[in-house]
Structures are given as structure tokens and as C-alpha cells.
Amino acid sequence: MSKYGPALFSVALSIGAIVGYFSFLRVPVIRNHPALYVAAFALAAAIAAVATVRAPRWPNLIALALSVTLLGLGGYFNFVMARIPLGPPILRVGQPAPDFTLPDAKGTPVALASFRGRTPVVVVFYRGYW
Amino acid sequence: MLTELGDEGVQILAISPDTNERSQGLAERLKARYRFLADRDLAVTQRYGLLHARGGDKGQDVPAPATIVLDRDGIVRWLTVADNYQVRPDPTDVARAVRAIK
Numbered sequence: 001m002s003k004y005g006p007a008l009f010s011v012a013l014s015i016g017a018i019v020g021y022f023s024f025l026r027v028p029v030i031r032n033h034p035a036l037y038v039a040a041f042a043l044a045a046a047i048a049a050v051a052t053v054r055a056p057r058w059p060n061l062i063a064l065a066l067s068v069t070l071l072g073l074g075g076y077f078n079f080v081m082a083r084i085p086l087g088p089p090i091l092r093v094g095q096p097a098p099d100f101t102l103p104d105a106k107g108t109p110v111a112l113a114s115f116r117g118r119t120p121v122v123v124v125f126y127r128g129y130w
Numbered sequence: 131m132l133t134e135l136g137d138e139g140v141q142i143l144a145i146s147p148d149t150n151e152r153s154q155g156l157a158e159r160l161k162a163r164y165r166f167l168a169d170r171d172l173a174v175t176q177r178y179g180l181l182h183a184r185g186g187d188k189g190q191d192v193p194a195p196a197t198i199v200l201d202r203d204g205i206v207r208w209l210t211v212a213d214n215y216q217v218r219p220d221p222t223d224v225a226r227a228v229r230a231i232k
Contacts, residue, residue, distance in 0.1 A: 028220035082214045084194045089211070090179030096204050100174040102145065102167035105154035110143070110167055112204065120140045120207075120231045121200040122224060125180050125193040127215065128146030 003055070007063035010048040013040055014067050034078050041071040097123065140228050145169050146193065169193070180211065199227040207231055 017040035024030035044067035051060040091097065101111040115121045142164045144153070150166035169175050175193040186192040197219045199208040208227035210219045 028218070028222075032217045032220065034214065034216045078214070078216070082216050084182050084185060084213050084215055086194060086211060086213055087179055087181075090177070091198060091206055091209055091211075093206050093209065095206055097198060097200050097206050098174075098177050099204075100177070102169055102174060105150045105166050105168075110165060112143070112200075115141055115200075115202075116204050117202055120202060120228055121204075122140055122142045122228065123196075123198040123200065124142060124144045125175060125178070125196040125198075126144060126146045127182075127186070127192040127195060128148040128150075 004051075004057075004059040006047050006051040007059045010044040010051070010063040010067055013044040013047070014070050017041060017044075018070075034082070038071065038074045038078050041067055041074050045071050141165065143167055145174065147172055147175075147190075182215075185215070197224055199224065199231070201231045 017037045021030065021034070021037045030036070045064065048060060048064035048067050052064045054060075097112065099111070099113050101109050104110050112121065112123075140163065144150075144164055145167045147169055148166075149168045149170075154164070154166045172181060172191055172193065175181050178196070178198075180194045180196050182192050182194045184191060185194070195212040195215060195218060197210050198206055201207050207230070208224075210223075212218065
């Protein structure tokens with residue numbers, strides 16, 4: 001069994017990266033470094049590749065196929081799909097924020113200017129649709 | 131962020147294209163100072179330079195996730211705009227930026 005140790009470790013690393021990422025999604029340092037799971041898949045693929053070169057047997061090949069597939073999917077998702085192309089920045093620290101008036105959940109209009117001189121404001125833009 | 135900014139004496143305005151009745155109900159149950167605002171046509175999102183064209187799950191336009199801290203004069207004191215939609219600001223960083231205003 002120990003001769004397939006690297007293959008087992010590779011599979012455990014791949015699965016561990018997925019489980020770990022989703023388990024700690026609420027922990028900012030994990031959530032905000034999604035490239036970590038891609039790095040784990042890459043390491044798993046490297047280990048499985050070395051094991052396969054040394055002994056091209058099915059446990060090593062399965063570990064290699066799994067880690068390479070996850071590396072491809074994870075890399076595509078993180079670096080292509082999840083990327084947000086941003087135009088030139090309009091907001092700058094030290095500059096006034098553009099004013100707006102938008103309806104709240106009850107339809108009441110809320111103007112950003114109405115908080116001026118009263119309270120600091122945190123404006124959060126989020127994607128919605130859930 | 132719901133709890134981190136609970137007692138900071140700050141108004142949180144959460145903007146999305148949704149109408150947010152459910153989100154507002156949740157915030158009120160949690161006694162959080164969130165006010166959910168609907169930017170149906172994304173005009174404000176666009177004016178803020180935060181439009182992610184065709185970024186939604188059905189190919190619709192959505193805002194790029196962003197958090198902007200304004201002082202009492204409406205001046206931007208801290209901001210973060212995500213260039214990857216898996217990433218959100220750390221609430222402790224936002225709370226620190228708010229506390230720095232006082």
C-alpha cells in the first residue's frame with residue numbers, strides 16, 4: 001500500500017483543498033485567497049506526475065487525472081470566470097463620492113447627501129440576484 | 131460586517147439591482163444598521179465605475195463587489211473594489227476604516 005502513498009497523498013490534497021475552501025468560506029483570509037486551492041491542485045498534480053513517471057500504474061494515473069482535471073477547472077474558474085474586468089477607477093480616497101438617491105426596500109427614496117454632517121456611511125455594492 | 135459594525139454609529143447602505151424586501155427584513159431582525167437600496171437600472175453603479183457587464187449568472191449586468199467608507203462630509207476615506215468575485219473585504223478592515231474617522 002505504501003508504494004501508492006504519493007498517489008493517496010495527491011488525492012487527499014485535491015479533495016482537502018475543495019473541502020477546506022468551502023468549509024472556511026466565512027474566514028476572510030481563506031476566502032480572499034482563492035488561488036490557494038489552485039496552488040493545492042497544482043502541487044497534487046506535480047506529486048501524481050512524478051509518481052506516474054516512476055510507476056505508470058492505475059492508482060498513480062487516477063491521482064494524476066483527478067488533480068490535472070481539478071487544476072484545469074479551478075484555474076479556469078479563478079483566473080478567467082471569476083475575474084471582474086474593471087474600467088478606470090472613478091472613486092478616489094480623499095475625493096467626494098458622487099451623490100445618489102435610490103429607493104429602499106419599502107420604496108422610500110434615500111439620498112446619500114441626507115447623511116452629510118450627521119454620520120459616516122459605508123456604501124456596499126453587491127451583486128444581488130439571490 | 132453585520133456584527134463588526136454594530137455599535138459604530140455608522141449608516142450602512144447596501145446597493146444591488148434587487149428590491150431586497152427579504153434582506154431588509156433580515157437586517158431588521160438582526161437590529162443591524164443596514165439600509166438596502168435598489169439600483170434597478172444600475173445607473174448609480176455605473177456612475178461609480180462599478181459596472182460588471184454581463185457578469186451575472188444569466189449574463190445580466192451586475193455591480194462589481196465594492197465597499198466604500200465615507201466620512202461625515204461624504205469624502206471617500208477607504209475603499210476596496212473586487213477584481214475577482216470570490217473576494218470580499220475583511221469586516222475587521224472595514225470596521226478599522228470606520229473607527230479611523232472618529
